[in-house]
Amino acid sequence: MKKPSDRLTLLAILFAFAFVFQSCEQTQKVETKEVEKEVIIAPEKPEYFLLRPEVEKAYGYSHAVKIGNSIKISGAVSMDDEGNPTAIGDIEQQMKNCYADLEKILKHFDCTFNDVVKEDIFTTDMALMLEKSAYRAEIYKNRFPTGSWLEVKGLALPEFMVEIELEVHKSK
Structure with missing residues (x-):
């Protein structure tokens, strides 16, 4: 069996990886929303x-x-x-x-x-x-x-x- 400290280290690494991945995903969603806000087409009058x-x-x-x-x-x-x-x-x-x-x-x-x-x-x-x-x-x-x-x-x-x-x- 592995030592409890190895398991804790592995769990800490997995949590850190999950946190970083989630932060990147949220940043990407925010950037996408900003781009969507910029696309506005004004109607042209004949x-x-x-x-x-x-x-x-x-x-x-x-x-x-x-x-x-x-x-x-x-x-x-x-x-x-x-x-x-x-x-x-x-x-x-x-x-x-x-x-x-x-x-x-x-x-x-x-x-x-x-x-x-x-x-x-x-x-x-x-x-x-x-x-x-x-x-x-x-x-x-x-x-x-x-x-x-x-x-x-x-x-x-x-x-x-x-x-x-x-x-x-x-x-x-």
Whole structure:
């Protein structure tokens, strides 16, 4: 048999080890709670923009909405300030008119076409759109954004041949 003093020494070592282990575990729990307290995300308020307020209110949409660094821009069509179609029958001029309106919206948010990350184009004549699409190289000088091109049966008014919508990411 072992001596009682050896047993007491062994018990003392086990108690000391248990105490140290428990202290480390409690410290770790406290640190975890402190980190959890630091993760607070404040909600971001959307900023709405109307390019043609009367027209957009009549149709029930906002031309652009910015939340944080992201901006969603509704499809631009070739229209005047009263909402009447322009450049009827001329898809290339309609496309240029769309990009002119989109540029006004981008400037409102202090952005350029370099900030565009997604461009979706809807057209009633894909073959003609492809034929005239070289104009886009004048808009996107550095690189083209991602996106989709879709041929559709019709747009909001029968005179519209093209509609272009954008998504933008503006770095702070």
